[in-house]
Amino acid sequence: MGSKPVTKLAGIGETLGGRLNDAGYDKASNVLGQYLVLDQDQGRFQGWMNDVSNANSKQSSDCYKCLNDWSKEFL
Numbered sequence: 477m478g479s480k481p482v483t484k485l486a487g488i489g490e491t492l493g494g495r496l497n498d499a500g501y502d503k504a505s506n507v508l509g510q511y512l513v514l515d516q517d518q519g520r521f522q523g524w525m526n527d528v529s530n531a532n533s534k535q536s537s538d539c540y541k542c543l544n545d546w547s548k549e550f551l
Contacts (some may be wrong), residue, residue: 487538
């Protein structure tokens with residue numbers, strides 16, 4: 477993850493990336509941290525994504541799957 481921008485995550489385009497950035501989540505690693513804080517729970521993570529960035533279910537599901545796959549491989 478490193479210092480990659482949040483827009484490098486699946487499901488996160490410029491609009492959602494801007495909203496996440498405005499909420500203080502400017503890096504992919506920040507969103508990964510939130511994913512881990514929420515105990516890798518899909519429902520809680522998707523709810524958080526919707527609350528913070530107004531992401532729809534497809535966008536938040538794509539982001540969850542991306543983080544889940546990355547976590548399984550690297551954590």
